[in-house]
Structure formats: structure tokens, C-alpha cells
Amino acid sequence: MPTPIQRRVLSIIHDPKIPLAGDRRLSAALGWNDPDALAERYIEDVRTCSHGLANYRVVDRIEVDGFPAKQDGFAYTPEAYWANWQRRSGWHKPDGVDYLRLVAEFDLLSRIAGDAIDEVWLFGGPYFGYYESIMGGPGAIPCNAPPLHGTEAAGRRFVIMGFNYERGVGEMLEDLGHRAEAILGNVYRNTSGPANLWERFTRHERSHPGQAECGNVHFAPNSVRDYDWGNPSPVVSRSRSWLSFPDLEATARRENCAEWGDGDIRLHHLWWFRHFPHIDGSADGVSWNWWEPIIAPETIT
Numbered sequence: 001m002p003t004p005i006q007r008r009v010l011s012i013i014h015d016p017k018i019p020l021a022g023d024r025r026l027s028a029a030l031g032w033n034d035p036d037a038l039a040e041r042y043i044e045d046v047r048t049c050s051h052g053l054a055n056y057r058v059v060d061r062i063e064v065d066g067f068p069a070k071q072d073g074f075a076y077t078p079e080a081y082w083a084n085w086q087r088r089s090g091w092h093k094p095d096g097v098d099y100l101r102l103v104a105e106f107d108l109l110s111r112i113a114g115d116a117i118d119e120v121w122l123f124g125g126p127y128f129g130y131y132e133s134i135m136g137g138p139g140a141i142p143c144n145a146p147p148l149h150g151t152e153a154a155g156r157r158f159v160i161m162g163f164n165y166e167r168g169v170g171e172m173l174e175d176l177g178h179r180a181e182a183i184l185g186n187v188y189r190n191t192s193g194p195a196n197l198w199e200r201f202t203r204h205e206r207s208h209p210g211q212a213e214c215g216n217v218h219f220a221p222n223s224v225r226d227y228d229w230g231n232p233s234p235v236v237s238r239s240r241s242w243l244s245f246p247d248l249e250a251t252a253r254r255e256n257c258a259e260w261g262d263g264d265i266r267l268h269h270l271w272w273f274r275h276f277p278h279i280d281g282s283a284d285g286v287s288w289n290w291w292e293p294i295i296a297p298e299t300i301t
Helices: 035-049 078-087 099-105 108-113 169-187 197-201 239-244 265-274 291-295
Strands: 005-014 054-064 119-124 133-136 158-164 235-237 253-255 278-283 286-289
Touching (some): 005 035, 286 291
Parallel strands (some): 005 054, 005 119, 119 158
């Protein structure tokens, strides 16, 4: 079994007080989730579905009474955001947050370079402008967003996750899933044919009729459209073979959504992650522990 990976996290929570809601924090005023509780549940879920290999720990927490600035300098006031939410319109465009301003404001590069943290989690509400994930540092690669240039002084690659406390842990796992798709696609970019295990792993009935395996974040083995995790139609799949990796010769079997949670986003994503290879060894220069490049991007070659 590979050595478990330990990751230290800086959690930055933008959760402004809303005067029109009795000065309650935005998350509480609208009945959304507690960011700290989300972090705890996410940490436990990632540890479990990675077979104990991916271990996060929040070592620093910063709560911000305000909204992050957009790329053009705009920032919501509590009154403006509250009004927009009540009428479900009026949102600022472009929506994207100014990542380099956040990097400077919270001194992220020196924290990474000084080995104080390994990763950053941003928590906010809808229309805060976060990507699900973005990678910075020297040699950063696309990670559900373009590389964050201007962060090379960090001295190593790092990821900033963007979490929405209006949503649940299932959506946080989806963010991680898209991060995994981007990173593993890069890891196998120079591998073709049967040696490209990532291409094989992600096959589903719609993309490869009669050759379904585990699918991807949006497509279960039998999905006919995005997010179709609750499809009851049976499909012949080799998903079970990945539980005995590197032996992938298990007999294909008929399965449907009962296998991965009957449409529940969190259960599907946990099922999908549990099938990732997670053992010592390698082939064609690629590790058989997929959690290593996903969680520790500085190891990507």
C-alpha cells in the first residue's frame, strides 16, 4: 500500500454579515450550509473513498466579512448582493474572481513556499466567481481552469479549490472529480492504446457501447446525459474489475444506478473514486496510485 499523503489546508471563508438580515452571516441568513461542517465532512469522505491515502487537515482558517473582488475590481456590497438574491437577477459580469488579488491579500505564495500549507480552500456563495479548482505554481497545468500564471514564486504546484456553501458535500466531491479528470488526463496525455488506463476507466455506454467501465464524473456507466446518475436501465459494465486492479480481467456484469447510489450525487462520486487504482507500482512511467498526482500535484511529471 502506498504511503498516505498528508495535505495542510488554508481555509478562507468569505461569509459577510448582512445588515438587512440582522447582521447574520450570509450562509446563516439564507439557511445555507456551515462552511466548517462542510470541510469536516469533505475531509472524511475523501479519506474514506481514497482508502486512507488522501488526508486533509485544515491548519489555518480565515473568515472574511466581505465579498471577494472580481477581475475588473468590482465587489458586491451586502445590500446589493442581498437584493440580487431576492430578485434572482442583477449579477455582475464578468463573474470571475481576481485570483491574483486573493493570492496577494492572503500571502499565499510565501505560505506555500515556506511549507506552511499545501492547498487553499475558498468558501463562498453563488456568484462569488470561484472556479471549482485552479492550479498555481511553477509548471501549473489546467485544472478545471487555465493555469494561474504569476504564482511561480510559490516554488511548487498548488491547487485552490472553490467551494459553494449553498451546496453540499456531493458538489464538493464533484469539484474534486473535475480536478481529477484534468490531472489524470494530463498524466496520460502521452499514452495511447490499451496502456491509457484513464481512457479505459472513463468509458461509459454512450461513449463506448458494449465497453462500459466506470464512466466519468457526469456519466455513470449507463448514463444517457450529464448528471444521469439515477438511471435504472441495466448496462453491461466492467466497473468491478477496477476493484482488483491491476487485474482488469473480471467478467463484465449487468448493473444500474443501484450500484452507485440511485441518483445521489455524493454516493455516485464516492463510488467512482473508490474504483481509482491505489496501489504501489507503475506502468509506462505512470504510477498505479492515482491519488498521488491528484492530491500532490508537485509530483506530476
